Amino acid sequence: MDVLASVLDQMGRFLVCAVRIVDPETNRVVRERRSDSFWGRFPDLTLSQTKNYLSLSLSKRQPVFHFIHKGNRILLLLAAPFQLSGKTMLSETVVDATGHIFLNGVDLNGEKGLLNRIRLTQAQAVTDELTGLYNRRYIDEHLPSEIHACMEKRHPLSVIFADLDFYKNVNDVFGHTAGDRVLCEFAELLTGNIRKGKDWAARYGGEEFLIFLNNRGYQRSKEIAERIRIAVMNHTFYHDGRAIKITCSFGVLTVDDFSESPTAEEILDAVDKRLYRAKKLGRNTVV
Template sequence: MTPSVHKNHTLVLVVDDDLVIQMQLRYAMQKEGYQVLVANDGKAALSIYIESNPDLILLDAMMPVMDGFSCCAQLQELNANIPILMITGLNDQNSVDKAFAVGAADYITKPIHWAVLRQRVRRLLQMHWVMKELQSRIEKEQLIAKITQKIRQSLNLEIILSTTVIEVRKLLKTDRVIVYRFLPEGNGYVIVESVAPEWQPMLGKVFEDTYFSDKCTYNYQQGNIYTIDDIDNAGLSQCHIDLLTELQARANLVVPIERENNVWGLLVAYECSRPRKWDKLDIELLIQLADQLVMAIQQAELYQKLEIANQKLQQLASIDSLTEIPNRRSFDEVLEREWNRLEREKAPLSLILCDIDFFKNYNDTYGHPAGDKCLKEVAQVLNQVIQRSGDLAARYGGEEFALILPNTDATGAVYIAETILLQIRSQNLIHESSKISSYLTLSLGVATIIPQATSSLTWLIAKADEALYRAKETGRNRYCIHQ
């Protein structure tokens, strides 16, 4: 079905140096309801085209300064995607061929037959609007495909939303496009925005306006879409006018983003410089993109839940269930990571291995539940002694614990070891079956190295273990340092 010509929005440029013909053409086009601009020669026509972008050009072939053929050729160089009806007094095949060669869509000869002119103008405009609508539909379908692909490729909701508003504003050639996010309280804020440089940004702005909370939320829940072509002639309430004025809007198109029967937010296009008649394709585009954004939101929320679950699983896999400090697996991962980092930085790494003295006797005397409680208390002391975020206290195995101390030299490691012994003694944990004390004690082995390619993690652990063995052999309740 051929669409009707949009007369009220059709701009015709008449280019003719003959004032009589020029006036006749202007009158004929205005009588048809078209808006008309006039130029006296081809050079002036180019300037008017660049400034006004008309829908059709009536172009006389023979003119001073720049003739119609040259003007038509230059319009093609400007990628003028509009119909040009050449008016020529030269009724010969060469002139006709030349007109078509330089880009004319059709021609008419003088003297002008006005009924023929009107018919050809209408036909050219109909073809122009059909092609323009087809091109617009193709571009919008490509945008939807692009956003859909972005959703499939990215789990980052902010990137998807930002891509959407940027591409929509570019395609609709409008001044501002936002995604407005509703908050539980009924107000909301601009979560993403694409705005032309001459207009004030609204990104992150919170709107407390009662228009949204009192009225629009319910209406949007019904799936309503709002179009305002001109805020001055739309019969709006004062609070709505104030809101649109704050957004510097003269016209807007609003589509709700619904999530599980609730309005998650709004996808909004604003025309700030002038009123605008939103066409069917504009509305269809935003509706389809709002549907795509719902998918993106669902996907992002599922991903976020999965990330939280994975973090919990990771935490469970890295934490000792009894003492609630990092386990041997976590110890191995952190020690390797810090070794590699400090090898690059040529900085020291210290390791302390700790062992509860006569722990088997403790379990035999007080029972395993008491032994478990003892392990928890020792772990708590070790965790309190380390002060820096990069330090790690871990359960190494059984009644053994380990401390990883990055960027810590031997002096610093000895200080930590002495502090551990003092803190354990201050706990006054009774251990009647110990062979060296009435209270619980620890033995510690300390080793320090500057990691390098000629050494290894195995070497550091072995030296700390040797120092721990020496502490036990020389009486326990002490620390020894690898020499």
């Protein structure tokens, strides 16, 4: 059976708007089919994130889902890997999910403003519940596309890895509630030192945080990290009237060589090594 026809058959109850087969190695569309009802271009975002969708699908062993809003319609992108002649390919299918998605038992077509609730649900899925920053899922899904966009525009990009020094001591001495408070206030210090709408910060996990700086060279990015380092060092955190002091170490990496496009994994690995060097140098420093 034709691969595209097979994918269409499996979509069952949904109205398939478009489907394409992408070669992850070349990021090239091998085949594409769309219904008469599908208007506009296939979402560009999916093509730029092909390799990321592939890695996520393979690691989770299940399709990756992504909502797309077009007017009053809810489109759902499903990306899933499959084998074709011994080669791993990626199928990307757009389906019209309007009228098929239910939230708390309420049909999308039956309540005004439900689209906003869906957007809220999506936002919550990529937001760290404690700090309000983006979470690891956001990093995994958006860092590859940010890299691709900077490479396309030939703009430098910088990634900062931050780690609170001896954070475990805060939990041990003051308690986990105090530790949570420190993380929240630290998140505020991060967002207060980056450009809203251009840069973003995310909680990578535990006491580790990532900052993405768009169109920023190494020297300027290092200055930003140094500014945050000083702000943290001079800041006094309080919990139940008790003062808490803490410092932070930073690794900074800039990509401004456009001859090759590094993957998100390669960038994260490189900046993590810089953070490790900052720790080895005595902490409370920027490398």
